[in-house]
Amino acid sequence: MFSHKFDDLVHALRRLPSVGPKSAQRMALHLMMKNRESAMLLANALSEAAQHIHSCEVCNSLTENRVCDICASHHRDETLLCVVESPADVMAIEQTGSFNGKYHVLGGHLSPLDGVGPDEIGIPRFIGRLSEGKIQEVILATNATVEGQATAHYLLEACKHLPVRMSRIAQGVPQGGELEYVDSHTLSQAVHQRMLFK
């Protein structure tokens, strides 16, 4: 509209998740009108990040170094491994502060229709990591979606022959959830997998 460079900026902003044409236009105007400094700062942060952040050689999460901070740490339980779909899940679990083991990031879930099989999400590499013998328990923390469940199930089968304990994160009624509003599938699972106290 105002110039080609302005339109280019609007198009580039639209590549951000959940940014539509109106939001992109508003962001571009905001940056050009009041925050030219922020625009340069964001430009630098983006190019620095794109050039220096890559996958951790051990767990496949994101890092600036060869190995990420969690993998490099000596203060974490090396016998406990939590398998997740993405680095966002590592962040979510780290933010709870309730897990002190190591992670393995698959980088996705099995989705045969999209051509994503065991090799695409690095399952052979994951099995290789287990075979080293350090890990005693694997927590399957893939999403509770259909694909996440299928991936967890596949991993369970694939690790059958290995001498490691396997567990799946608990599924049931979320904290603060009112039974009336919880979907019936979740509720039936919560009843089925009830905790026995006595």
Added chain:
Amino acid sequence: MFSHKFDDLVHALRRLPSVGPKSAQRMALHLMMKNRESAMLLANALSEAAQHIHSCEVCNSLTENRVCDICASHHRDETLLCVVESPADVMAIEQTGSFNGKYHVLGGHLSPLDGVGPDEIGIPRFIGRLSEGKIQEVILATNATVEGQATAHYLLEACKHLPVRMSRIAQGVPQGGELEYVDSHTLSQAVHQRMLFK
């Protein structure tokens, strides 16, 4: 979390309008996981735009050149001038395709409590532009907010002595608006400023 550069990127993204900590994190992960190319593209678009886009010398809108395309055009009515608060308003009016005059962008509205007086929004420059004698009608298209109304009123007073017609964009019930849900101030104005057919 993953690295300093990742955190820097999240902070920089938070400077975008209506992007909170969660959205910024999601955007950063999205760019780092699947769209490194988009990250570089956005970085370039931002730095290009920040370096080359500036205010039009005539109308104060945004442009890459000395004078914007609208001001430079010979196909637009030079006798009709639409005064708006920001380049976003120019975009909004242009997108309607129903105006073929020229624009003047104030770059804000009068707001004495924030120290924004007539000089800060370039009213002397605007009066200067009118004094050139080309313009026959000024359409006051500042927002229909309290500040926008005050600014329109101020401009009306300030141009009293000049031989130009002054008008204000119509205010009333929006298209598709049901009277039941329109606020009473708007409705009373719509009745008061009714159009006479016969």
